[in-house]
Structure formats: structure tokens, C-alpha cells
Amino acid sequence: MLRPVNPADLPSLLALQARTLPNAARSRKSLASGARWALPYGALIGEWLPRRLRRHAWLLSRRGMAAGVVEVHQRLGPTCWEVGCLQARRSDGEALIEMLEAASGAVADLKGRSLFLRLDADSPANAAAGNARFTQYSFEELFVRQASTPLAPAARPDNGLVRRAGDEDNHAIYRLYQAVVPAPAREAKGMTFGQWQDSLELPQGWRRRETFVLDRGADVAGCLMLSGSRRDSIVDVLIAPEDLDGAESLISAGLHAAGDARKVLCLAPGHQQFLARPLQALGFRKSSELVLHVRHTTARVKERELVPAGAMPR
Numbered sequence: 001m002l003r004p005v006n007p008a009d010l011p012s013l014l015a016l017q018a019r020t021l022p023n024a025a026r027s028r029k030s031l032a033s034g035a036r037w038a039l040p041y042g043a044l045i046g047e048w049l050p051r052r053l054r055r056h057a058w059l060l061s062r063r064g065m066a067a068g069v070v071e072v073h074q075r076l077g078p079t080c081w082e083v084g085c086l087q088a089r090r091s092d093g094e095a096l097i098e099m100l101e102a103a104s105g106a107v108a109d110l111k112g113r114s115l116f117l118r119l120d121a122d123s124p125a126n127a128a129a130g131n132a133r134f135t136q137y138s139f140e141e142l143f144v145r146q147a148s149t150p151l152a153p154a155a156r157p158d159n160g161l162v163r164r165a166g167d168e169d170n171h172a173i174y175r176l177y178q179a180v181v182p183a184p185a186r187e188a189k190g191m192t193f194g195q196w197q198d199s200l201e202l203p204q205g206w207r208r209r210e211t212f213v214l215d216r217g218a219d220v221a222g223c224l225m226l227s228g229s230r231r232d233s234i235v236d237v238l239i240a241p242e243d244l245d246g247a248e249s250l251i252s253a254g255l256h257a258a259g260d261a262r263k264v265l266c267l268a269p270g271h272q273q274f275l276a277r278p279l280q281a282l283g284f285r286k287s288s289e290l291v292l293h294v295r296h297t298t299a300r301v302k303e304r305e306l307v308p309a310g311a312m313p314r
Helices: 007-017 028-033 041-048 093-109 125-131 167-180 183-189 193-199 241-258 270-281
Strands: 002-004 055-062 065-074 080-088 114-120 135-146 161-164 207-215 220-228 232-239 263-269 285-296
Touching (some): 002 093, 007 055, 007 065, 028 263, 055 080, 080 093, 080 193, 114 125, 161 241, 183 193, 232 241, 241 263, 241 270, 263 270, 270 285
Parallel strands (some): 080 114
Antiparallel strands (some): 055 065, 114 285
16 A cells, blocks of 8 residues: 555654665765665655645555655656655565556646656666656766865866856757757657756755856857755756867866865766766766656647746756
């Protein structure tokens, strides 16, 4: 039986933690903290949180004992949700499937469009995700840079200029997304500006700090979004392969803006594997490989739309 968690489930969650595998879901917040055993205690009071911070969690019980737990939370927009916790007893693939199916149905009830799931490449939960009708649409390489790594002054690119983005860059950044990101990933995240914006990841308690662009006159050739908490930061880099020579300057600008962050993470998607070289040149080290899954709960809009002025997240 699968049912919503409530405050009375705290003892069951504590007992479950001692018997289950680590959390299989690899949200950005868990990647930054390194926590693999964090159960969704915050979801116990989810009904009292502001709607924009809503989280929902369900407990799977069998024969009166807790057998698994799954938690979902919103991404940047209300149509996109992500699995933040997915834990079950060892070798219980059926429990993982049951929980993912139930979470997908709940997201549909909440009028969500998509439910995202990030897993380690070698996680047994990948098979369960496929059986629960999730689609694998890409993979990522996680790079981590520690604060103790020396950082040289930011260098100007040989061709162009790295600068902070303004509202006037919205159209150009969206065109870059359409040009660089392969169709399967765009269909997963969103074919329209609004859908893409909803799918962006900004964990609870984090904020968008800066957006930088690589400006080469005719158009934006690269974009970096910096977000983070008080201790950790993540840079999202999007750049065309032919403009790779400007990637190091773009990433360096983001690192300087990150300031005294304990560590800086970068999730390089499969279509941007060439970022490994500039990232490693700036002191990042590859940490792990991850697989990205999505399940669409409603019909997807595939028509393009105009970008509203001033709508880019900052």
C-alpha cells in the first residue's frame, strides 16, 4: 500500500533508513551536499509550506512495515516536477516501479506536465525507471571544483566578450538553446520558452545569482547560469561546439562570481561532453556519470513560441 507520509510516520522513516539502499534519486541538492541517506523529513510538514515550495512524499508499506519512500518537488515552474528521494529495500525493484508509477500519477493530478528523475549511471533503479514508463533522454557528467583550487584572473576570449546578461539577451539565449540542445532533450525539457523555463532546476533555498553570455557580435555564442546556496554553487554552461575556444573565459567568469563557495559543481550534458577540457583546465575534476529520465504526464506542446521580454530567470 502506498499512502502520503504524515508526521506520525517519523519512526517508520527512521526505521526504514536503517534497512534500505541509499537514496537513488540524484537531485542537484543531494549532489551538492553529498548526502545519500537523507529521507524527506521536510515533506512531513509539506501541507503547511507555501504552495511554491510544495513537496509531496509517499510511504510504501507491506505487511505493516515501511518498504520504501518516494518524494517529488517542483522545479522552477509549476508544470515540472522532480523525484528528490527514491529509496527501497535492497533488490526490491517492484517497490521502485510501484512508487514511480504512483508519483507520476500524483504529478498528473497536480497538473504537472513532466516528472524528471536523475540516477547514477550504474544504479539498479535505471531498469525500474524504464519499467515505470520513464524515458531516458540524456546523460550527464558531474564535475566538481573545490574551493582550495587556485583560480587565475579571468581571461578575455580571443574573439568576443564575456559579459553579464540582460533582459535584451532573452531571445538570443533561447535561440542558442534551440540550436545547441538535441531534439530528444528539448522535447524532454520543453520546446517552448515557457516549458524550458519551467524545467530549470533551482533547489529550495538556492537562488539564481548571475547569468553570463559569450557575445560575439551577431549573436550569443555561449551562456552560463550561476546558482547556489550559501555554501555551494552550480554552473550551467551552454555553448556551441564551434565556439569552444571561448568556454574557458565564460566558465572563469562564473567561478569568480561564485566567490567563496565551498565547491562549485557543473553537470555537463551528453551533447556538451567537449566541456570536459575547459572545465579540467580550470580545476574541475570528474566525479560521476548520471542518467536523465523523464515521464510526461500530459500532452506536450511542440510549437515554438516567442520569448516574452524580461522573462529570462536571473
